[in-house]
Amino acid sequence: MADSKPLCSRDGDPMAAEALLRDVFGIIVDEVIRKGTSASEKVCEWKEPEELKQLLDLELRNQGEASEQILARCRAVIRYSVKTCHPRFFNQLFSGWDPHALAGRIVTESLNTSQYTYEIAPVFVLMEEEVLKKLRALVGWSSGDGVFCPGGSISNMYAVNLARYQRYPDCKQRGLRALPPLALFTSKECHYSIKKGAAFLGLGTDSVRIVKTDERGKMIPEDLERQIGLAEAEGAVPFLVSATSGTTVLGAFDPLEAIADVCQRHGLWLHVDAAWGGSVLLSQTHRHLLDGIQRADSVAWNPHKLLTAGLQCSALLLRDTSNLLRRCHGSQASYLFQQDKFYDVALDTGDKVVQCGRRVDCLKLWLMWKAQGGQGLERRVDQAFALAWYLVEELKKREGFELVMEVAPVLKERMVKAGSMMIGYQPHGTRGNFFRMVVANPALTRADMDFLLNELERLGQDL
Amino acid sequence: MADSKPLCSRDGDPMAAEALLRDVFGIIVDEVIRKGTSASEKVCEWKEPEELKQLLDLELRNQGEASEQILARCRAVIRYSVKTCHPRFFNQLFSGWDPHALAGRIVTESLNTSQYTYEIAPVFVLMEEEVLKKLRALVGWSSGDGVFCPGGSISNMYAVNLARYQRYPDCKQRGLRALPPLALFTSKECHYSIKKGAAFLGLGTDSVRIVKTDERGKMIPEDLERQIGLAEAEGAVPFLVSATSGTTVLGAFDPLEAIADVCQRHGLWLHVDAAWGGSVLLSQTHRHLLDGIQRADSVAWNPHKLLTAGLQCSALLLRDTSNLLRRCHGSQASYLFQQDKFYDVALDTGDKVVQCGRRVDCLKLWLMWKAQGGQGLERRVDQAFALAWYLVEELKKREGFELVMEVAPVLKERMVKAGSMMIGYQPHGTRGNFFRMVVANPALTRADMDFLLNELERLGQDL
Numbered sequence: 001m002a003d004s005k006p007l008c009s010r011d012g013d014p015m016a017a018e019a020l021l022r023d024v025f026g027i028i029v030d031e032v033i034r035k036g037t038s039a040s041e042k043v044c045e046w047k048e049p050e051e052l053k054q055l056l057d058l059e060l061r062n063q064g065e066a067s068e069q070i071l072a073r074c075r076a077v078i079r080y081s082v083k084t085c086h087p088r089f090f091n092q093l094f095s096g097w098d099p100h101a102l103a104g105r106i107v108t109e110s111l112n113t114s115q116y117t118y119e120i121a122p123v124f125v126l127m128e129e130e131v132l133k134k135l136r137a138l139v140g141w142s143s144g145d146g147v148f149c150p151g152g153s154i155s156n157m158y159a160v161n162l163a164r165y166q167r168y169p170d171c172k173q174r175g176l177r178a179l180p181p182l183a184l185f186t187s188k189e190c191h192y193s194i195k196k197g198a199a200f201l202g203l204g205t206d207s208v209r210i211v212k213t214d215e216r217g218k219m220i221p222e223d224l225e226r227q228i229g230l231a232e233a234e235g236a237v238p239f240l241v242s243a244t245s246g247t248t249v250l251g252a253f254d255p256l257e258a259i260a261d262v263c264q265r266h267g268l269w270l271h272v273d274a275a276w277g278g279s280v281l282l283s284q285t286h287r288h289l290l291d292g293i294q295r296a297d298s299v300a301w302n303p304h305k306l307l308t309a310g311l312q313c314s315a316l317l318l319r320d321t322s323n324l325l326r327r328c329h330g331s332q333a334s335y336l337f338q339q340d341k342f343y344d345v346a347l348d349t350g351d352k353v354v355q356c357g358r359r360v361d362c363l364k365l366w367l368m369w370k371a372q373g374g375q376g377l378e379r380r381v382d383q384a385f386a387l388a389w390y391l392v393e394e395l396k397k398r399e400g401f402e403l404v405m406e407v408a409p410v411l412k413e414r415m416v417k418a419g420s421m422m423i424g425y426q427p428h429g430t431r432g433n434f435f436r437m438v439v440a441n442p443a444l445t446r447a448d449m450d451f452l453l454n455e456l457e458r459l460g461q462d463l
Numbered sequence: 464m465a466d467s468k469p470l471c472s473r474d475g476d477p478m479a480a481e482a483l484l485r486d487v488f489g490i491i492v493d494e495v496i497r498k499g500t501s502a503s504e505k506v507c508e509w510k511e512p513e514e515l516k517q518l519l520d521l522e523l524r525n526q527g528e529a530s531e532q533i534l535a536r537c538r539a540v541i542r543y544s545v546k547t548c549h550p551r552f553f554n555q556l557f558s559g560w561d562p563h564a565l566a567g568r569i570v571t572e573s574l575n576t577s578q579y580t581y582e583i584a585p586v587f588v589l590m591e592e593e594v595l596k597k598l599r600a601l602v603g604w605s606s607g608d609g610v611f612c613p614g615g616s617i618s619n620m621y622a623v624n625l626a627r628y629q630r631y632p633d634c635k636q637r638g639l640r641a642l643p644p645l646a647l648f649t650s651k652e653c654h655y656s657i658k659k660g661a662a663f664l665g666l667g668t669d670s671v672r673i674v675k676t677d678e679r680g681k682m683i684p685e686d687l688e689r690q691i692g693l694a695e696a697e698g699a700v701p702f703l704v705s706a707t708s709g710t711t712v713l714g715a716f717d718p719l720e721a722i723a724d725v726c727q728r729h730g731l732w733l734h735v736d737a738a739w740g741g742s743v744l745l746s747q748t749h750r751h752l753l754d755g756i757q758r759a760d761s762v763a764w765n766p767h768k769l770l771t772a773g774l775q776c777s778a779l780l781l782r783d784t785s786n787l788l789r790r791c792h793g794s795q796a797s798y799l800f801q802q803d804k805f806y807d808v809a810l811d812t813g814d815k816v817v818q819c820g821r822r823v824d825c826l827k828l829w830l831m832w833k834a835q836g837g838q839g840l841e842r843r844v845d846q847a848f849a850l851a852w853y854l855v856e857e858l859k860k861r862e863g864f865e866l867v868m869e870v871a872p873v874l875k876e877r878m879v880k881a882g883s884m885m886i887g888y889q890p891h892g893t894r895g896n897f898f899r900m901v902v903a904n905p906a907l908t909r910a911d912m913d914f915l916l917n918e919l920e921r922l923g924q925d926l
Contacts (some may be wrong), residue, residue, distance in 0.1 A: 060594070064836030091583060176638065331658055335712050356614060373525050428797035433803070
């Protein structure tokens with residue numbers, strides 16, 4: 001068995017491996033980058049699950065397949081996948097694509113390393129530090145800490161875990177049973193990860209106290225103050241407020257200055273979930289929406305959303321300079337973080353996180369930033385706001401765009417089956433289902449906004 | 464601002480974007496796939512952190528850069544990164560590369576979608592289901608559940624969270640304070656993520672009871688029984704045992720049948736951390752090492768390790784068929800998991816996880832499996848065992864390879880600075896630092912094992 005023939009590719013031929021990758025890259029250029037971004041192609045080619053299973057022939061067998069078959073499989077995967085880079089994909093808070101970010105992601109995949117030690121990720125340990133420093137500077141901090149997490153939900157959990165650890169360091173060893181009942185506060189419009197996180201971290205969803213919002217979806221600071229009083233009266237210990245900068249459904253920005261005042265008065269950790277809205281900090285024109293963010297203790301910011309860095313790119317930023325992240329999460333595994341290494345082991349980031357292996361998420365953002373410059377990224381944010389306003393103005397000019405109950409699910413089905421565009425819908429409070437327009441793709445123009453309105457009219461003309 | 468010119472690439476030119484990607488792909492082929500896997504090139508080009516910072520020019524500025532400069536940056540990133548695909552990289556439990564897996568990863572990046580709904584990930588929702596089914600079949604289950612997680616540490620945490628939720632469903636809402644003190648059991652040789660997870664989940668590291676191991680590093684079932692008794696005597700409620708199939712330092716496989724007997728007697732959830740050893744299930748010759756795994760309640764298995772699927776590919780597999788995963792983690796976010804969708808919403812996987820956006824981790828494994836077949840993957844596992852045995856036999860023939868205290872850090876520094884190879888070292892129990900040889904790269908041959916021994920001799924000849 002252990003002879004001199006490696007088993008790297010099916011036939012051990014490095015030229016065949018290279019040729020396969022070249023062909024796959026060619027398919028990506030044709031099918032994703034060209035056709036996938038073309039307004040004249042479909043956003044998706046809808047198939048019912050049972051039919052799609054047949055088309056894909058998903059079963060994994062004992063026999064391997066030849067290169068031509070593998071290439072056909074890549075084509076099928078791409079064909080039936082949704083083109084999130086398409087100018088009519090408005091369904092999520094991420095959309096569009098950036099060639100430099102994609103280049104960074106392909107380089108990342110080819111290098112296939114883990115972010116945990118300087119030893120095996122020298123470039124990326126230093127790069128992550130630099131990118132986090134830049135993001136912190138935009139928040140308004142000249143020092144601090146941070147780390148990239150696998151998504152905003154986990155960034156938010158980190159914030160909650162750090163806040164409780166800072167107040168009760170015993171908790172790491174002795175657990176929550178050694179602590180009084182805790183309470184954290186967030187608005188009705190917060191992301192659902194706050195409750196998910198509270199359950200996962202053992203606090204329970206009951207520990208999340210919901211603060212009222214105004215008609216625009218912003219947290220009401222007076223109600224926050226009231227909720228804190230109520231929690232205390234019930235014997236709970238308030239420890240954290242999670243404000244939201246850019247809520248998921250309405251895009252509302254909580255009033256951070258007033259919330260920071262409340263936190264200061266009560267000695268509470270202020271976390272800002274700016275997963276969606278953080279990128280607005282790049283715009284001189286619009287960054288006032290996050291005024292007060294520099295007073296936060298932690299910020300979650302996902303450049304994979306408005307900045308199109310690619311899934312996932314989610315930074316947790318901390319004002320802390322006391323090594324809280326490492327104290328809270330560290331375990332000093334002797335096989336990975338040897339203290340007798342020949343370089344400064346402070347560079348090993350592995351003990352900052354609850355993961356062991358951790359993907360490299362900094363290169364795609366760094367490379368895109370190098371190419372676009374802060375300026376280029378700022379233009380994108382400003383353009384997104386301008387297009388959103390354009391859309392609102394055009395909408396007002398058209399009749400028939402008031403809210404009609406239960407039309408959204410029908411329109412959604414029609415647009416997906418036609419493959420013409422994708423927009424997310426949901427109910428909200430007393431309002432029935434409505435479409436949530438997300439303007440994030442940097443390739444969008446006014447013409448795309450016009451198309452959207454025309455297509456909604458067309459799809460719904462018989463309703 | 465919102466005019467008709469998109470801001471996609473710096474100059475809005477799609478041809479320039481394509482050209483850039485082609486050039487980057489060419490650099491990857493030359494510098495990673497050819498040079499990076501060549502035994503005559505260095506594994507790494509070691510630089511001190513301060514020097515490397517200068518070489519990389521990491522700072523993010525306001526002005527963007529032209530394509531030629533971006534390409535030069537990609538070259539520098541690759542040049543100073545460690546080549547984990549190199550035949551002398553033995554430093555981690557992952558190493559080597561597979562062209563089909565890399566193809567799958569590049570397609571994944573280009574499609575840039577999230578695994579949470581059928582709507583935006585139709586292909587990958589069905590594919591993940593199929594891949595998990597295949598992995599479960601290898602465990603020995605004809606039904607069950609599962610999900611890909613961002614790494615084995617988080618897979619392990621999921622298992623602990625599911626076990627406590629199954630026993631105390633109240634915990635999700637009311638938190639750990641509503642529960643009696645809990646105890647979980649794992650061996651001295653377990654991965655450090657078990658303790659990290661216990662802290663993060665609010666149980667505290669004290670809840671982890673350490674079971675003794677034999678001289679090979681395997682959990683001693685009699686001591687497990689004893690520890691359970693001790694915990695109960697102290698008033699704690701045992702709820703989970705985490706056995707390890709392939710420990711991190713010694714590669715030991717816990718005796719699962721005997722451990723399952725203990726779990727059955729005491730009504731405990733059996734989790735198997737098979738992050739490293741799970742892939743051995745593919746080998747008819749060696750899968751007996753995991754005999755009894757079919758009796759587990761949950762299994763963590765990382766195909767990014769021995770199967771070279773690429774970081775990260777980490778499956779959590781469950782025997783449960785009662786929708787435990789969804790009940791434990793679900794939150795029914797109305798904007799994402801609308802119940803009035805036009806397709807079967809059971810296909811939306813988002814409520815199985817504590818993340819919101821979740822990367823697609825199934826395609827790389829699926830494509831590699833299609834290309835290699837179960838057969839090809841089995842050959843790799845068998846070859847890894849055969850090479851490991853070859854190395855042991857060759858080692859025995861050479862003098863000077865006994866344990867010499869504190870030689871490992873010096874040899875490590877020398878090999879990294881020479882760039883000739885990378886092997887991890889650590890102390891263990893009463894033993895001082897020693898090298899941990901990991902034979903995972905499918906491109907390895909006997910000649911590489913011979914090189915390793917010769918190079919260690921050469922590097923240490925003056926010691």
